[in-house]
Amino acid sequence: MKKIFVALSMVAFLAACDDSSSASAGQNDEPAVESSFSSSGKVTEPAEVTSSSSSVDSVSSSSLQGDKNFSSSSVASSSNSAGNVITYGTMADSRDGQIYKTVTIGTQTWMAENLNYAYTDVPCNYIGYTSDSTSWCYDNDPANCTKYGRLYTWAAAMDSVGTWSNNGKGCGYGSTCSPTLPVRGICPEGWHLPTKSEFETLFTAVGGQSIASIMLRSTSSWKNHGNGTDDFGFSALPTGYLSNGGYFSSSGYYAYFWSTTEDDDVKAYNVYLYYYNESAFLSSRYKDFALSVRCLRD
Template identity: 30%
Template sequence: MHCRPDTETEEDNTTYFRQQKKTKSKSHTRCVIGVFPEAVRKADPVAWFGPAIILALFLIACEKEFPEERTPAPELSVARLTTTTTEFSALFSWNMDGEVSACGIVWGENENPTLENNDGATIDDPGAGSFSSSLDGLVPGRTYFVRTYIIIENDTIYSEQIKFTPTGLPEVITRDVTRITSVSAVSGAIIEDQGGATVTELGLVWGVGEKPTVTRNEGKIINSDGAAEFTARIQGLKSDTRYYLRAFATNEAGTSYGNQLSFITSILAADIDGNVYTTVIIGEQEWMVENLRVSRYSNGDPIPGDPADPEWQKSGETRLGSIKVYPHAEVPGLDNKIEVLDAYGALYNWHAVNDGRGLCPTGWRVPDNDDWKVLVDYLGGPETAGGKLKSAATDPASHPRWDKPNNDATNESGFTALPGGSRTSEGNFGLAGYHGYWWSATEINIFGAADITIGSRNGNVISSIGNKMNSYSVRCMRDRD
């Protein structure tokens, strides 16, 4: 028996051992059984049994002394994906002479990156046959290919590549806060970038403390329709309170927040009768969202309103203020005076508006022409402001509502103009559901004062002059501090 180098060829009549040499590593000797001579195999078994035993023992000794070589096999696994960093871990094993001199990760946007052709590489400590490595500066949503490598002496060995797309946090914008009332406001969110993954939640969070989060807030709204943007009404707020608001968006990488906005809710206005009115902030002004329904002046004196009241009957001569409620029999769906008052408020002549005892709650006033002009101009002018002021509720919706067609109504401002109709100086009621009339505090002449009209057929605001003895709705307002 003898060992021969790899260059020898196998012969049928010989028994030999092959010496193998691994390229770029130290040689090992592996004993491989060849072929027994034909004569020996055909002879008496006793003749070749002894040599066979010796050969078998020799082979066992060879295998113990010269273990079989195994090719290094790095195993690549993704440990964690974050916004701009991807952390990989690698485990590898080998059974050959030569130390691992270097190991690490190579990556790039092209397939099968190498140490010579990549967008990035790391050099890591091989340790005890494993290492971990982080890839920095990745662009969320972009596809990369990554491989581990090990260097044994001068031989570089790569793993199979992995294809992956890192996920980033989504980018979201908080919509401006509008229609701020004493108890509510309107805002929303817009997704600018999903971060390379599906946004699973989009919403708003708010609170009295800065930077509210999805776990620390006083209120949260989640958009449920899956759209990339939405607008919603924030409700349940406290009056005259500063709130902080942020949009948020969540994907598999986590939750991000939009720009923080702050706003102060308007105050609740209460008249001397105890009626409480919701209010809304429009620009630098604060307006009641409901028509006035108080029955007394601010000093407690009653406003004449009963046709049998002599003071009311002679109000045209003495210029006394008066109040009247639109007849419920002429408003289908309402059964009594209280329901009409709650839905559309009361109707007042201009003398009640101008009475020095005060019609509006303390701190509030009846707007003059300049106040109305500021409001209308803020909403785009008289050709379009009416639609932004009108309630969008339209028959057959429940009261309060507009009769059809209620064209161009969006109530974008939150003013919620309602069609309370009017009463003429002759005592005739009309146009409830179709027109809303509101007094201005501005006197035009001895017989007339300025008023504002909004109708169901279009989105216009009409400024005109009304007879002081006519009875119209009243909205109170105040300037923001």
């Protein structure tokens, strides 16, 4: 793991990163979700707060995320090994012109890549740590934004300052909210941040939560022979995360995706996929962690 220069402290609004913020520094890491490495170099599975209610279950010409070949101007269909017809396509984010691959799985159309939008309207300048955006490239390496997309706090993912819509306004660390669904959040126009139940619908469409991880993981980039079958073209990459203590962790071993569903004032639900487990998991994680975002078409 690599520690960035200072601990990050995020509150309900994206502007919390500004010098004028009264947020307190030095919020502790969440020990229960911090990965650890054994002497053999393998990552050990962290303890998660899992949901008991889930029973079922880029850049221009964005070709570096995922494993499928997509045309930037066409829609194509193919059948997976189970005979399910999968429809692939692309979409453009009008804010910065980036092109993303898309895939239709069951009744849902997903971005088949992680969002890589840098929200530079609210740059981070907090106790000497500066960033062009309230989102991060893994290890602060721009090449990882190209490969994996950006990592966002829950407040950033929900667009808590209401830049594009008011549906997630005020949702962030230290407060509870009742967002109006769907929440566009930081997603492009016509797309939204998925709810916990919409992720459960995805699990059902790929054969159930018990096999969803292996079905949704990409066929490359996962460590220790952890590649998936990517039968449905979702192409989840092992992006890892940024903790609230400023640590980048678990690249190569984990994929995490925010949902709009809140657990309490400091935690929200996310999906995580782990390299050695066929199951997908819904967990409750601190809102000031930075995770990946996958957008779902309205």
